[in-house]
Each structure stands twice: as structure tokens, then as C-alpha cells.
Amino acid sequence: MVITVEILEATLEHLFLAYTALLIGALVSIPLILLSLYNAKLASLIMRFSNLVQAVPSFAVVAVVVPLIGIGFTPAVIAIMLRVLLPLIKNTYIGLFNVDPSLIESAKGIGLTEFQVIRYVRLPNAYPAIFAGIKFAAILANSIAVLTALIGGGGLGSMIFEGLTNFNTTKILAGTLPVIAIALFLDFSFSKIEHWLTPVYLQK
Amino acid sequence: MTIKKLFDRVDSVRLENITKKYGEQFAIKNLNLEIQGGELLILIGRSGSGKTTALRTINRLIEPDSGTVSINGADVREFDSVRLRRNIGYVIQNIGLLPHLRISENVGLLLKLEGWNEEEIRKRVRDLLTLVSLPPERFMDRYPHELSGGQQQRVGLARAMAMDPPLFLMDEPFGALDPLLRTQLQDEFFKIKKELGRTIVFITHDINEAFRLGDRIAIMNNAELIQVGTPEELIFSPVSDLVSEIVDSKRKYRHIDTLKVGDMMQPLAREDTLDPGMSAESALDLMVRKGLEFAFVMGKSEVSGRVCLNDVLKARTRGIELKEVTRALPLFSSDTTLIEALAKLKSEGESMGLVLEDNEPAGVLFSDRVLQNLI
Amino acid sequence: MFLVALFFSILIGVFIGIFTYRNPKFAAPVLNGLNVVESVPDVALLVLLLPIFGIGTEPTIVASILYSLLPIARNTYTGLSNVPRVYIEIAEALGLTQREVLFQVRFPLSLPLIAGGIRIAVVFTMGVVTLGGLIAAGGLGAALQNGIQLYDMGTILVTGAWVGFLAVLLDGIAGIIESTLKARYGTWS
Ligand SMILES: Nc1ncnc2c1ncn2[C@@H]1O[C@H](COP(=O)(O)OP(=O)(O)O)[C@@H](O)[C@H]1O
Numbered sequence A: 001m002v003i004t005v006e007i008l009e010a011t012l013e014h015l016f017l018a019y020t021a022l023l024i025g026a027l028v029s030i031p032l033i034l035l036s037l038y039n040a041k042l043a044s045l046i047m048r049f050s051n052l053v054q055a056v057p058s059f060a061v062v063a064v065v066v067p068l069i070g071i072g073f074t075p076a077v078i079a080i081m082l083r084v085l086l087p088l089i090k091n092t093y094i095g096l097f098n099v100d101p102s103l104i105e106s107a108k109g110i111g112l113t114e115f116q117v118i119r120y121v122r123l124p125n126a127y128p129a130i131f132a133g134i135k136f137a138a139i140l141a142n143s144i145a146v147l148t149a150l151i152g153g154g155g156l157g158s159m160i161f162e163g164l165t166n167f168n169t170t171k172i173l174a175g176t177l178p179v180i181a182i183a184l185f186l187d188f189s190f191s192k193i194e195h196w197l198t199p200v201y202l203q204k
Numbered sequence B: 001m002t003i004k005k006l007f008d009r010v011d012s013v014r015l016e017n018i019t020k021k022y023g024e025q026f027a028i029k030n031l032n033l034e035i036q037g038g039e040l041l042i043l044i045g046r047s048g049s050g051k052t053t054a055l056r057t058i059n060r061l062i063e064p065d066s067g068t069v070s071i072n073g074a075d076v077r078e079f080d081s082v083r084l085r086r087n088i089g090y091v092i093q094n095i096g097l098l099p100h101l102r103i104s105e106n107v108g109l110l111l112k113l114e115g116w117n118e119e120e121i122r123k124r125v126r127d128l129l130t131l132v133s134l135p136p137e138r139f140m141d142r143y144p145h146e147l148s149g150g151q152q153q154r155v156g157l158a159r160a161m162a163m164d165p166p167l168f169l170m171d172e173p174f175g176a177l178d179p180l181l182r183t184q185l186q187d188e189f190f191k192i193k194k195e196l197g198r199t200i201v202f203i204t205h206d207i208n209e210a211f212r213l214g215d216r217i218a219i220m221n222n223a224e225l226i227q228v229g230t231p232e233e234l235i236f237s238p239v240s241d242l243v244s245e246i247v248d249s250k251r252k253y254r255h256i257d258t259l260k261v262g263d264m265m266q267p268l269a270r271e272d273t274l275d276p277g278m279s280a281e282s283a284l285d286l287m288v289r290k291g292l293e294f295a296f297v298m299g300k301s302e303v304s305g306r307v308c309l310n311d312v313l314k315a316r317t318r319g320i321e322l323k324e325v326t327r328a329l330p331l332f333s334s335d336t337t338l339i340e341a342l343a344k345l346k347s348e349g350e351s352m353g354l355v356l357e358d359n360e361p362a363g364v365l366f367s368d369r370v371l372q373n374l375i
Numbered sequence C: 001m002f003l004v005a006l007f008f009s010i011l012i013g014v015f016i017g018i019f020t021y022r023n024p025k026f027a028a029p030v031l032n033g034l035n036v037v038e039s040v041p042d043v044a045l046l047v048l049l050l051p052i053f054g055i056g057t058e059p060t061i062v063a064s065i066l067y068s069l070l071p072i073a074r075n076t077y078t079g080l081s082n083v084p085r086v087y088i089e090i091a092e093a094l095g096l097t098q099r100e101v102l103f104q105v106r107f108p109l110s111l112p113l114i115a116g117g118i119r120i121a122v123v124f125t126m127g128v129v130t131l132g133g134l135i136a137a138g139g140l141g142a143a144l145q146n147g148i149q150l151y152d153m154g155t156i157l158v159t160g161a162w163v164g165f166l167a168v169l170l171d172g173i174a175g176i177i178e179s180t181l182k183a184r185y186g187t188w189s
């Protein structure tokens, strides 16, 4: 009974940590994307940087946050956010820019403003890519929220690491299984939504 | 290294009652066609008329729903399809050189798979590239994307010849090239064709190409064969309006029945003629110096006929006189009608006739040039 | 540890890719299965392997391989399946057997895509191997963990920067190999 309550609390803490970070990441990414839409140099800089950072192991990112910001909930949120920010921006950007140029031309040709082109041509075309970015970021946030327990983020990760240090299998499993359940749930539900969202003409 | 050959030469390729349907639609419908050994048969017709489908039944890229294809009387289904294809050269419009292989590797791919050794392959590839007018040392080590369209098409041709197949299938091989390049490749191909003397089935949608290259032309429409025949037959006796439309005889040959031999003959250069009393030795000398493949033999007033280089060589080795190897020629007067003259040439199996004016030789009529000048 | 993991990932991944290409009815279940593995957090996967392999390098290597299989297998499968028809047709018309078409044409033309998959696998492997420090696999991950536990800023910064640099370097090398292959084989992709 005690352990059930403990698991529930840890799970909530874990979810709150992961998705606060994801939400902030999404909010921060919007202005950056808009900026890069109008500035090719900035755009290529962001893409390069994002590709580089994606290669760095999550553990290293989480660890390096400590000397820079310290430990606790806020540094944990920042570490996760840093990690999810780049896939979000990158995917959205790719989605917005991989539009058939002739489509853009003809849209401008019939008199759409720059903003209307984004709203009615680029954005609908980018949905699948943006969505894939969100899916990837959500699963990533879940994964890193485990690691951030090492720097005082709390949640399910704490249970796992406590279990590891004390060789307490029950505790390890109590932490691990919910994390996996969340991952599978995310993967499953996102796949379903993805299927609904994909325009009929793109489905094979 | 010997190539395992299914057949050394092709005497006939026969398509009998071939039908192929895609869904409810006929791609070819009850096709009967015989390709004779050594000829170049053109398949021509609108896009979608079933040419490619017909061609591919021959190397079993497509299995017909019914009917049989046989080569030298043997049903192609009796052969292993891989073996069969290695004995048939295949060239297509978009060439399909493999982008990850160098030119030498593309051309030598089959030889390697057949177990030839490096050195034999290199030698054969060199010969083949030379044959298609690509200096081997400049091209062997390049990749396909470094070549122009025309060069790629030559490589495609060389690759098809690698195993020295007695039969070639060519699906619009020059279709993607610009007109000038196309003409040039047609000329070169024509030479190669004469040199190799292979049986070829050649698809085109260009009637001029068909006339230039084809011994016979088969016209297809809506999955069916409409008419097969020599260019002259199609022009002078089309079985339907469609055939006349395709060979465009209405427009181009409208005046043919009003034309006379004199209108179409080529002038005769007196200095290129040989005297019947000449020795074979000096005749040969003259012909080689002037680059003549054949020459007319004529005395002061009478005309004996013509000789070709080969005949003269023969005469020299056997030590016989020139007039013994001279072949007679059909003679026309310059006001004979063109149609009559062409019919006579055809019936005698000759490709040229001599034109006389007031009993004096005045010009030559070449049957193939007549058609080419008309189109 | 890194190289061993990568080596087996490539071996098994390419094998799965070829296998699923040859037996298309397995493609969806196998690739979807690997996809599920992919979504499991790396720490959780490592921990689940502990009862089977004990602590140390083995579970780390196995986890790395499990993660890396998907990108390699999926890219191999996609590459083999999507070679342009014209090359396949001409190869068949020249008289190549199905086996020769697969290994002389399809496989080399898929190399750029396979290399792309391996590049992703390099990043994954690096990530998991670093994490291995948490379950006594040693290496730079262990140094990081020590740093955090002792609150030793210097160690964390130096090790973190070094890990980051190594990862970026390896990814860069893999990227160069990938684009070389693209230039060499990939005029169609
Ligand atoms: N694989 C296929 N599936 C369905 N229809 C086909 C296929 N191949 C050819 N066809 C149809 O068969 C007909 C003949 O095609 P084809 O032989 O390629 O014509 P051609 O070479 O004369 O242009 C066309 O109507 C074409 O659409």
C-alpha cells in the first residue's frame, strides 16, 4: 500500500517534470522558428547546432547542467528542455521548408501575402513533420526525466537509482515499469493520432 | 574463357498468337510476327500500342498470357530465363547504367559474373568501348554520372554487346537524345550493325529513324499488329489509312507517281569508273586511293556493270580479269517512272541501277537514297 | 565497448534489414517491434537487462545493440526496397539472377542509406555507453556520475565537455563517411 502511493506520487512528479519541460520547450521554440523563417543565416545556424547537440549523450547534457545551474527541480527542467528544444525546432523547420516551390509560387501568384502563405500552404504541409517532432520530443522527455533524478529532479528516476544503490529489486521495478508503460503509451497513442492526422492523400 | 551460348546465330524469332492483358485491357492481342535472322526489324506505333510488351516477351521479362515465342524453333520457356537473357542484348531509352559502377565495371559486369578473369575482361571492355567510339583510356574509370547522355547511351550499347549475343532487343535506345546527337548515333550504330550482322528488334516512335535503320518495319496500334513490310511496301501499299498516316506517305510521297528516275538520280563521276581492261591490281589501287566501296566498270560506249572492293580483291588473288567479277546492273532511262524503277530494283534484289541518257551513262539510282531523299 | 557494440549492431541490423526485405511479411512486425524498444527510456532498458546480464559492460553492450538495430535495420530495409525500378529491370534484362540483383545492385545502391542508419546508431551507442557508467560499466559515464555525487564541478565540466566532443567527433566522422558514400553511390537518392 505504502509502495503504491509512493509509485503514484513518483509517477506524477515524473510526468510533471517531463511535460513542464516539454511545454516550455515548445513555447521557446515558436519564436525561434519564426525568426529562422525570415533569416536564412540564423536558420542554418540553428540546424547545424541542433545536429551537433543531438549527437551529445543525454547523460553528458544532464551532468553539465550541474556546474552551470546547480541541482534540483529547475535545473532538471532546463536540462530536459535543452534536449527537446532542438528536435522540435528542427522538425518544424524541415516541415515548413520542404514544400514544393511551385506550390509557393502559385500561392503567391494568386495573391496570398507572406503570412497567408505560411498559414495556408506551409503550415498544413508541415503538420506531419511537426507532429513527428512532438512525438520524438515527448518520448525523449520521458527518457531524460529519469536521468535528471541524478541531479535532484526527483520522480521515478529517484526510485530506480535508490533501488540500484541498495540492490532493492522491488524498488527498481517500481520505478522502471511505470516509465516503460508511459513510453509505450506515448508511442501507441501518438501513432494513432498520427494516423488520423495524416491527410488521406499521403496515406499509402 | 568461353561463353556458354544458347545459340550461335539466330535464324528466326517467332511470336505466335501472343496475348497479354493487364486487367481487362489488352497490352498485345493475338500478335503474330516473325523476325528473320540477320535483319533489323523496327517496331513502331503510338505510345501504349504494346511495342515494349511485345519486345519483352522475347527475353521473358514478360510472360504472355497465351501464345509462344520461339527462337530458332525452340520455345523460349524451355530455356532458363537468366541464361536466355545473357544471350540477348538489351538496350533501353533511359539506359540504366548502374550508378555505383565505373564504366568498365558496367560493361564488364556480366563477364565477371560469367567468371572471366580481370585481364580478359579489361581487354574485352577496351574493344567494346572502341567499337562504340569511346576512347577506353578516357572512359573506363569514370562513373556514369560523369558522362553525357550520348556517351552513356554508347556505354549502354557496349554493355549489351559484352557477351556477343546473336540477338539484340532495343527499346527506343536513342529516344532521349537531341536530334543532332540522335542522327550521329544512328549513323554509328548503322556501321556497327553492318559489322556485326546481328538480328535486332528495335523500337522507335520516329519514322525517320525507322526508315534509316530498318530492313523491315512492323506497325502496331491498339495492341495489334497492323502491317509488316519493307519501307517501300509500307509507302506504296499501305493496308490502311493509319499506316499511310504513320509513314506519312500522303504528304511526303504525294508526288511520287509523277517523279521520274532523272529527278532522283545521283550524277556519275567519270573519273571514278574503271576500265574493263584494267588489271585488278591497278583497279584496287584506284579504289583504295579514292576510298570507294564499289565502282562502275565501263568501256568507251558499253557498260559492263559494277564491282565491289571484295570482288577486286578476289580477282587479284585469283589473277583473273576485272570483267569476270563484274556484275550486271539494271539499266534505266532517265524518263522511266520512279515507281517502275524501284519495283525493278526490288525484284532483282539490287540496290542500285545505272541511268542512261542517249545511251551514255549519266547517273546512278540508289534505292535507299531515293527514300531518304523523299523523307 | 563502443566498438564492440557498434560492430554487432551493424552485423545484426544489416542482417535483419536483408531478412525483412526478403520476407516482406515480417517487415512490419519486426520493425514495429524494434520501434517499441526504441521508445523505452535508455535507463529503463539498462535496468531491465541487469537481472539477465548482471552489472557491468554486458548489459550496456546489449542495450546499445538493441537501440541501434532499428535505425540500421530500417534503413537497410528501406534502401533495398526503394532502389529505382529502372536499375532492377536492366539488371534482370542483362540476365542477373535474383541473388545477383540483390548483392550487385540493390545492396550497393542502398549503402548511403545504410550508412545514414549507422550514423544514428553511432550517436545512440555513444549515449548508452556513457550511461553504462551508472551500472558499473566504467568509462566516462562513471567519471560523470562520480562528479555529480561528489559535487565536483571540475570533473563534471571536463568530462562532460570531453564526452560531448567525442560524440560530435564520431558523429562527424560517420557523417563524412555517409556523404562520401552518397557522392559515390547515391546519384539517385
Ligand atoms: N505493368 C503494367 N501494368 C498495367 N498496364 C501495363 C503495364 N505495362 C504496360 N501496360 C499497358 O499496356 C499497354 C501497352 O504498353 P507498352 O507495351 O509499354 O506500350 P508501348 O511500348 O507501345 O508504349 C499500355 O496501355 C500500358 O498502359
Ligand SMILES: [Mg+2]
Residues within 6 Å of the ligand: B048, B051, B052
Ligand atoms: Mg514503350
